[in-house]
Amino acid sequence: MSPAPDVRIADDGLARCGWVGDDAEYRRYHDEEWGVALHGDRALFEKLSLEAFQSGLSWITILRRREGFRHAFAGFDPETVAGFGEDDVERLLADESIVRNRAKIEATIANARLLVTRIALHPGGLDELVWQHAPAPRSTRPAQLADLPATTPESVALARALKAVGWRFVGSTTAYALMQSAGLVDDHIVGCWRAAAPRP
Template sequence: MSDSSPLHADGKRRCRWCGTDPLYVAYHDQDWGVPESDSRALYEKLVLDGFQAGLAWITILRKREAFREAFEGFHPDRIASYGEAEVARLMGDRRIVRSRAKIEGAVKSARALLTMRERGEEFSDYLWGFVDGEPIVNRWASPAEVPASTALSEALSKDLKRRGFAFCGPVIVYAFMQAVGMVNDHLVDCHRHAEVAAA
């Protein structure tokens, strides 16, 4: 199998992981790797990456709108106040991944984020501080070169856990960093690599 990004019917090369599923291709082209600076959106993505643990991302992507509805738009202020009734409601929602540990982890992470805010720390500024406010632009030629985690994701993971966040191991955190554009891990022959780097 060639290491180059496959050529799609529209004449564009894309990272192999998105395949040809239209939903996955749209996510690859529009979301993945685009620098995100909104704290609410960053919280949402960290939580969804936590829900992905043990699953394929396409599974979460297909349920993303249901997750957004079930979690009231992923507003940390609302989720931080969730108690047993809300956890039970989510556990009964067949549209989402029903893992009590992950649901409770989302609540725990929302509370950690609010604690940061109360101390005058903005979640977005905190995260982007780990890359000095600028995306790390990698130049991988092959999927085999892309790491599952890095020393930086390990450092961020350790600090998030220290602050009370849940489901944020170094592999989850690196996937998160890729998704929110803290690192540009589109392969160099993927049409999005240059586009994202220039954004």
């Protein structure tokens, strides 16, 4: 049986979702991270921050700079980032290993401060706030890339909930991208090897 039109067979013989290119890091991300359940405030803070930086750019641009982001933002430790001041903003604006955007840098710092103060006061923290918006599993797997939505009622609700506590640089599209990457939804399409593999 031939693979679905939106599935690409790479030189390693594996069929993957068609958005995955030939970049080794992109393949690894698709195979090992995308659609895998991610928990923990720090991990979700990192993912939300990177999704915000990705806005207007391709995800591979962010992946190629992820280690740079991690170094620049102290491993996305919320307490450390929350302590960043104007000198740190200027340092980050001069750091060529990341995407240099003042609004996104300042939003990341503000979100860290929010995470260690207001959100930390809620039982379950950011993890619970995010995961309580996970939708019920689909009854059928997406057949093609066109079947993947940009937003859903759950992502609209998640973005609204984050904004309600003061989170910056998040909308329903960013929230859905988080849901995909953090495993709240599994959007590997029919024919992709990960669609047939047991979920980690």
